[in-house]
Structures are given as structure tokens and as C-alpha cells.
Amino acid sequence: MLFSVKNVSKAFKDNQVLKKVDLEVNKGDVVVILGPSGSGKTTLLRCIDFLEKADGGELDFDDIHTDLSHASAKTIEKVRKKSAFVFQNYNLFANKTALQNVTEGLTIGRKVPKDEAIEIAKKALDKVGLSDKYDSYPVQLSGGQQQRVGIARAIAVNPDIILFDEPTSALDPELVGEVLKIMRELAGEGITMIVVTHEMKFAQDVATKVVFMDGGVVVEEGTPKEIFTNPKEERTREFLMRILPDFNYSI
Amino acid sequence: MHPFHPSYVFTVLVQLFPYIGVTLLMMLGTVIFGGAIGILLAKAKIKRRIVPRAIAEVYTYLTRCVPSIIMLFIVYYGVPALLLQFGININNFNKGVFVITAFSILFASNLGEVFRAAYLAVDPGQREAAVCSGLSEFQAFYRIILPQAAVHALPNFSNMLVNLMKEGALAYSIGLIDVMGEGNLLIGRNQGSYTLETYLGMAIIYWALTYVIELIFGKLEKNLSKGKKHATSVA
Ligand SMILES: Nc1ncnc2c1ncn2[C@@H]1O[C@H](COP(=O)(O)OP(=O)(O)O)[C@@H](O)[C@H]1O
Ligand SMILES: [Mg+2]
Numbered sequence A: 001m002l003f004s005v006k007n008v009s010k011a012f013k014d015n016q017v018l019k020k021v022d023l024e025v026n027k028g029d030v031v032v033i034l035g036p037s038g039s040g041k042t043t044l045l046r047c048i049d050f051l052e053k054a055d056g057g058e059l060d061f062d063d064i065h066t067d068l069s070h071a072s073a074k075t076i077e078k079v080r081k082k083s084a085f086v087f088q089n090y091n092l093f094a095n096k097t098a099l100q101n102v103t104e105g106l107t108i109g110r111k112v113p114k115d116e117a118i119e120i121a122k123k124a125l126d127k128v129g130l131s132d133k134y135d136s137y138p139v140q141l142s143g144g145q146q147q148r149v150g151i152a153r154a155i156a157v158n159p160d161i162i163l164f165d166e167p168t169s170a171l172d173p174e175l176v177g178e179v180l181k182i183m184r185e186l187a188g189e190g191i192t193m194i195v196v197t198h199e200m201k202f203a204q205d206v207a208t209k210v211v212f213m214d215g216g217v218v219v220e221e222g223t224p225k226e227i228f229t230n231p232k233e234e235r236t237r238e239f240l241m242r243i244l245p246d247f248n249y250s251i
Numbered sequence B: 001m002h003p004f005h006p007s008y009v010f011t012v013l014v015q016l017f018p019y020i021g022v023t024l025l026m027m028l029g030t031v032i033f034g035g036a037i038g039i040l041l042a043k044a045k046i047k048r049r050i051v052p053r054a055i056a057e058v059y060t061y062l063t064r065c066v067p068s069i070i071m072l073f074i075v076y077y078g079v080p081a082l083l084l085q086f087g088i089n090i091n092n093f094n095k096g097v098f099v100i101t102a103f104s105i106l107f108a109s110n111l112g113e114v115f116r117a118a119y120l121a122v123d124p125g126q127r128e129a130a131v132c133s134g135l136s137e138f139q140a141f142y143r144i145i146l147p148q149a150a151v152h153a154l155p156n157f158s159n160m161l162v163n164l165m166k167e168g169a170l171a172y173s174i175g176l177i178d179v180m181g182e183g184n185l186l187i188g189r190n191q192g193s194y195t196l197e198t199y200l201g202m203a204i205i206y207w208a209l210t211y212v213i214e215l216i217f218g219k220l221e222k223n224l225s226k227g228k229k230h231a232t233s234v235a
Helices: A041-048 A073-081 A098-110 A116-129 A142-154 A172-189 A200-206 A225-228 A234-243 B006-047 B048-062 B068-085 B095-120 B124-132 B138-172 B180-191 B196-222 B231-233
Strands: A001-014 A015-025 A030-034 A056-062 A065-069 A082-085 A160-163 A193-196 A209-214 A217-222
Touching: A015 A041, A015 A217, A030 A073, A041 A193, A065 A073, A073 A082, A073 A217, A082 B124, A082 B180, A098 A116, A098 A142, A098 A172, A098 A234, A098 B068, A098 B138, A160 A172, A160 B231, A172 A193, A172 A200, A172 B124, A193 B196, A200 A225, A209 A234, A217 A225, A217 A234, B006 B048, B006 B095, B006 B138, B006 B180, B006 B196, B048 B095, B068 B095, B068 B138, B095 B138, B124 B196, B138 B180, B180 B196
Parallel strands: A030 A193, A030 A209, A082 A160, A160 A193
Antiparallel strands: A001 A015, A001 A056, A056 A065, A209 A217
């Protein structure tokens, strides 16, 4: 197994947001996390990348083993250098061009020589269809283009795993497709990803595993087929019924 | 009253011109030392750790209520008296030292507020994206946050400088010979003639300094705001 977390717990004040969540990811997996708003999906991803400090839980990632609540700065850095995060609202560096957004993690984060970094960054931007936007600043780009820069920034560092937190939910409907298309391509190339999304078609087509979360726990997990055609738990069924109008027919 | 001599205003300008340096040095010193305290205050308030934050709040509260002229005298008389207790005599230090000390203490909270607001104006998501990209906290700060925060800080910083410059004119009261101090000496030497012309000359100098400060900071803001809204034309 490439990556796993066990017993992840997190509370904000007296709001227990994660209650002993486990998650396992194999190399090449596309794990899609579904669940209603407020179920703790974002918090789980943020705890994995130490953007939020979990109250408890363990992380195993390649050769790294660490406690989520007591990780050393060095371990945190190591985890972050082996992974990448794609944010719901892109979080591009506003003072940097598209190209610089991508090179930053290479030259500064990983000490890649500048020429080489530019080479890699251009390739990454070409891949997401932005070969004509190298020198544009984020404000000059549409939401879809910004998120594609966000994805280029993630793939450029050749991470072992990419965490996506609702990468399309801040986008206008007509821009969702261009981002999903790229994510499908990445999945096709065998890139390991954890994807929080409400795009059910993407989950059905691309996921190797679907995890359904509600109220801070993993309610159920399985293949897309198991989850979408034969969910075991009532809560999963209710959720799918709400979100997929034709869910009943597919049973 | 003798008749008004517009041409004497020009004489005043020429005579006071060399003292602009003193005024500017006072401002520079205050920005450096007050800025250093201001950074600590801003950091304490942003990080929200209880003890540093409480100290910062109390500091801000106490210094905010003290008029500059009172702070000048407290420092001018108080600090030497205090240090004398420890056997250190600083009574014949340059007056500028006391002035810079007093204004640093006073303007640290203004500067801290400028820094704090500027820092908070940058979306924290960018810091998160930076550390997730493999930058250290420090690299994320000085490569991503600081350049953007600095641009946000410029207008407030420029306002603060103008305020500091105007308040700085009070330094003559403890005997600093800056533009205001020398202007007063000039009035004394002329035994009250040309008083109006002298004050007008001083006003013109302060007006010109303000103009230059605002010009410089306006230009800086324009040049540094890479990636901000008005750069859209390149697209
Ligand atoms: N920084 C925070 N401070 C306090 N509460 C938070 C914070 N972040 C998230 N929460 C709370 O945690 C719960 C789960 O949030 P989140 O992980 O964003 O859910 P999801 O991504 O599944 O919609 C929500 O009730 C939310 O209000
Ligand atoms: Mg979320």
C-alpha cells in the first residue's frame, strides 16, 4: 500500500468533525470521497497535508510513518514534498505568472535548476492546455484556467499522490468539463489521487474506490459499482437519492 | 506689524532647506526602530497566543492615548533619569536620539497596525498552497505573502509617514533643530519680524515633503502591484 491514514480525529472546539477516520490508497488508485457538505471531507484532506493539526491519527506514506498530531517539521515537509494539493478556490500565487506559479515549488521547494524548472513547468502547462498563458497573472485567467494552472502546479512536482478538494465546485458549469477532462487524463496515466467531489459521473467512470463520508465517519466504501448500484447503508442510499435524480432506476 | 514681504518666504526656504535632512533622519530612525517593534506587535496580534497578544494590546492601548509632546518630554526627562539609576549618563546625547525613541514608542502601534492589516489582506490560502508546493513557512512568507502585503501596506504607510512628519515638528520643544526648530530660531533672531513669512516658508516645506512622499509611494504602488486587477490589459 502506498498511503494510509488510521483513526484520524479532529474537533473544532466542541464540534467533533472527524471521528476515527481510516483511509487506504494503493498506487495508481483514484479514491473518490463523497459526502454531504459539512461531513468533514475537506478537514480530512487538510489533516493529511498538515494544514490542519489532527487531534489524533497515524499516517503511513511510502517510507514515512508519523503521528498526525505530533509530526515533526521535517516529516511535515517530507510529506508535502511527496504530495500535491489542488484547492477548491485554486489558491494561485497572485503575484506570480502562471509559469512562475508552477516553477515556484520546483526551484524554491525542491532546488531544481531554473532552466530545468521552466522546461518542466511549460510541459505541465501545455498538458493542461495553457501553452498560450505562460505569462498571464491569475487575475487575467478564467476560473477554469486558474484551476488548470493549479493542476499543472500539482503535477509538475511529480508527486506520489495528489489531493483534490472539490476542484470544480467553484467553477461556472460550462467550465467544469475542461477541468474534469484533465483529471480523467491524469487518472488514465496512473497518477494516484484522492478526489473530493460532487461530480458523480466522474466518480462512476474514474474511481477505483468510492468512500462515502457522513458526520465525520466513513459510512461505507467500495467500488463505484458497489456504491452506486448496491449501497449497503441507508445513509448512502439517501445521499445518492438526493444527488442523483435517476438513482432509483439504477438499483 | 510690518508689511508682508513675500520675497522673504523664499529666503526662509533657502535657510531652512538644509534642515530637511534632520526631519527626514528623524522619520527614518522612527520607521526603523518603531517598525521593528511594530513587526513584533503585528506578529503577536496575528498569532493570537495569549501572552504576547495581551502585551501587544496593552502596549497599543497605553501608547495610543499619549500626546506626542508628552511622550517627548517623558522620554527626554525620564529615560536619562532611569538610566542614571544604573550609573549610565546619557544627558548629553544628541537630542535626535530622544526624539527617535519617543516617536518609535508612539508610532510602533500605528506601524504594527499597518503591517497587520496588510498581512491579513493577503488570502491565507496562498500560504497554504505555498507550503503544499514544498516551500518552507519562511519561504512562503517572504516569496508569496510579503510582496503582496507590502503593496497593500503602501497607502497606509505613506499616510503614517505624513502624520509622523507633522508630529515630528513638535521635536523642537525639546530642542531638536529640524525644519521647525530652525524656523523658530530664525523668528527669534529676527526679533519677531517676518514671523508670518517664516511660518509660511515652513508650511511650504512640509507641503512639498508630503507631496514627494505621496508621489513616491503612489509610483511604488503602481510598479509593485504585479498581478493585481489593473494589469488585465496584457491578457
Ligand atoms: N477552521 C474551522 N474552524 C471551525 N470549524 C470548522 C473549521 N473548518 C471546518 N469546520 C467545521 O467542520 C465541519 C466539517 O467541515 P468540512 O471538513 O469543510 O466539511 P466538507 O468539506 O465535507 O463540507 C463543518 O461543520 C465545519 O463548520
Ligand atoms: Mg469541503
